[in-house]
Amino acid sequence: MKPRLWLVVGARPNFVKAAPVLRAARASGLFEPTLVHTGQHYDPALSGVFFRDLGLPRPDLHLEVGSGSHAAQTAEVMRRLEPALAEARPRALVVFGDVNSTLAAALTAAKLGVPVAHVEAGLRSFDRSMPEEINRVVTDRLSETLFTTEESANRNLAREGVPDAAVELVGNTMVDSLLHGLERARELAPAVRERLGLAAGGEYAVLTLHRPSNVDRGEVLEALLAAVAEIGRELPVVFPVHPRTRERLADRPAAERSAKSAGLALCEPMGYLEFVGLLDGARLTLTDSGGVQEETTALGIPCLTLRDNTERPVTLTHGTNLLVGTDPDKILAGARERLAADRERRRPPPLWDGRAAERIVAALGRRYAA
Ligand code: UD1
Ligand code: UDP
Secondary structure, three states: OOOEEEEEEOOHHHHHHHHHHHHHHHHHOOOEEEEEEOOOOOOOOOOHHHHHHHOOOOOOEEOOOOOOOHHHHHHHHHHHHHHHHHHHOOOEEEEEOOOHHHHHHHHHHHHHOOOEEEEOOOOOOOOOOOHHHHHHHHHHHHOOEEEEOOHHHHHHHHHOOOOHHHEEEOOOHHHHHHHHHHHHHHHHHHHHHHHOOOOOOOOOEEEEOOOHHHHOOHHHHHHHHHHHHHHHOOOOEEEEOOHHHHHHHHHOHHHHHHHHHOOEEEEOOOOHHHHHHHHHOOOEEEEOOHHHHHHHHHHOOOEEEOOOOOOOOHHHHOOOEEEOOOOHHHHHHHHHHHHHOOOOOOOOOOOOOOOHHHHHHHHHHHHHOO
């Protein structure tokens, strides 16, 4: 019998990172893969549409944990995962990224003696006020095999004392998904632009915001939207609103009204292929998303990151990403600078070539299916 390999996903970026790994694992014939969905994200717009767009099969196991405080959500994943994992005893369990489901699954597996492999290990913002940073540090500590997307991650792990033999620089599975879906995304793009009221062939910007530090405090969110509204006077800005942000905007109707009147087109979170198609044609992106920083790097789209730090420094050195924080003057200056410059495509980071998942599965095969 083939060794069992469990893949655990829970939130929007996990689905994007996991889909190519599951596809490669199935194609390799080395493992019997099981897909587990924790249910951290459950809205069709954050979950179902990603399964469809990414060609993910229905999960073999759905834990349906839903939303909750950090402790409650993490604990609920652990509580529901443990009995199934104890019974199946897979040869290894793979987790992705830095969300609560990642940490919860890694901790459950490690305590049961199931080896953990972490895809997107070693990224560090060095900012422990970010919940994801805590998830990254602890998940890496618990992992036996650490797959990294960029060289900075290897350096971070070496500094933390992780043995070199445990770390494999494989590239970026989010870019695997991007390259895999790009052609279909481009086919959808004209209809998406029309639906959003964007002029055919016209320029536009895309905004995404969901980091607690940016959206959970009303005054920060208002100041950010006011700055983006300035850009909106020159360029239509499409703003697919994450549910966390939608809830905060509901507390601040004035901010939502002024954003709308200043040329920001607020819409529901978009499906993966529609969003990638929109991103691909954008003149400028403003974001606090980790994944969007990487996707704009791969596409060569100018990106302003509305944060003071990034755990993905390769997007600054190999991409078109610029850290502008939350200061309105810096955001506007960054936007003007990027809009004045020609679109430039830099050399993509090493191994961001669409084949990271194949490398991951080959390494998993050597380690767990030999
Ligand atoms: C989570 C991750 C974050 C990741 C983001 C991707 C953690 C700590 N955070 O943040 O790292 O960048 O996902 O999008 O794991 N909600 C819905 N529908 C859903 C899911 C959530 O309405 O399907 C609402 C709920 O009110 C919930 C809130 O959004 O309380 C936040 O959801 P949660 O999963 O806790 O964190 P995110 O902000 O989505
Ligand atoms: N994304 C999407 N629709 C949207 C916003 C984002 O499909 O409306 C995709 C985006 O292309 C990327 C992923 O969601 O693949 C990133 O997720 P998110 O920004 O929520 O999380 P982060 O990367 O910050 O953890």
